[in-house]
Amino acid sequence: MADTRDMERAEALEGVPHGFLTGVGHEGEPDPACILAGAQLVLVKQVHSPLALAVDSPFAPDARPEVDAMATATPGLVLGIVTADCAPVLFADxxxxxxxxxxxxWRGAHFGVLEATVRRMEELGASRGNIIAAIGPTxxxxxYEVGWDFVEQFEERHQSFFTRSRPGKWQFDLPAYVAWRLRSLQLRAVEDLAIDTYAAEDRxxxxxxxxxxAEATDKRQYSLIGLSA
Known part of the structure; x- marks a missing residue:
């Protein structure tokens, strides 16, 4: 049976097979055919690292590398990322x-996972001036309330991404921080879908x-992007 779960799409990635899938009511790995017929799904073991990997084929479930980003120039592959508050970012040249x-x-973004993804794409022939990036539901x-132990891990130049909420607490703007780091790479375009995962509880x-x-915290949603033949 075809995977029919709902998804959001980015205007900037129009024409590129992709989708930010909703999670509520859908469990398990998605069928990559929901965005690209006949494609193979590539997943990795995400560990909040700044590491990105160039891929040309799927990994066995028990052999997925511990990285947090992928790039490919191999047609017929769909790259998948799982999130549940962190920012899923899809790229295309x-x-x-x-x-x-x-x-x-925040860890991956702060320590360079976005920059690493662009570098892997460039190694495969992309030009950052032609790369479109879209930030999905985040x-x-x-x-996103945080304490001083969180704030002090950032530099003074990053303080614009924090707003004081109450004594000893700040609100961190993760999507704006991710967008700022992406724009600093001088990509062609950066789009933020501006969908709040916390507030959109029905999706x-x-x-x-x-x-x-005090509910189970192991549920996730997928974000997918594919490369047509």
Whole structure:
């Protein structure tokens, strides 16, 4: 049976097979045919690292490398990222026929996973001036409260991404921080879908929302991008 789960798409990636899939009501790995018929799904073991890998074939479930981003120039592959508040970022250079996908939580974004993804794409023939990046459903600043131990890991130049909320607490703007790092790479375009995983409880899983409600925190949603033959 075809995978019919709902998804969001980015205007900037129009014409590129992709989708930010919703999670509620859908469990398990998605069928890559939901965005690209006959494609193979490539997944990795995400560990909140800054590492990106060039791929040309899927990995066996028990042999997935511990990285948080991928790039490929191999037609017929769909790259998949799982998230539940962190930022899923999908990349494409249409002219070169190279795509990428990154899991950008605050650690990964802060320590370079977005830059690493672009470098892997360039190694495959992409040009950063032709790369489009789209940020999918991510926890919004209003729902991302952090303490000083979090804030002090950032530099003074990053303080614009924090707003004081109450004594000893700040709100962190993860999607704006991710967008800022992407724009600093001088890509062709950066789009933020501006969908809050915490607030959109009828469509997306949120690790923080589940934690606040003492619910199971192991549920995720997938973001996919494929390369047509």
């Amino acid at each position: 249409r002219e070169a026929g190279v795509i990428g996908a990154a899991h950008a939580g 926890i919004a600043q209003a729902n 997306f899983h949120s690790y923080r929302r589940a934690t606040h409600r």
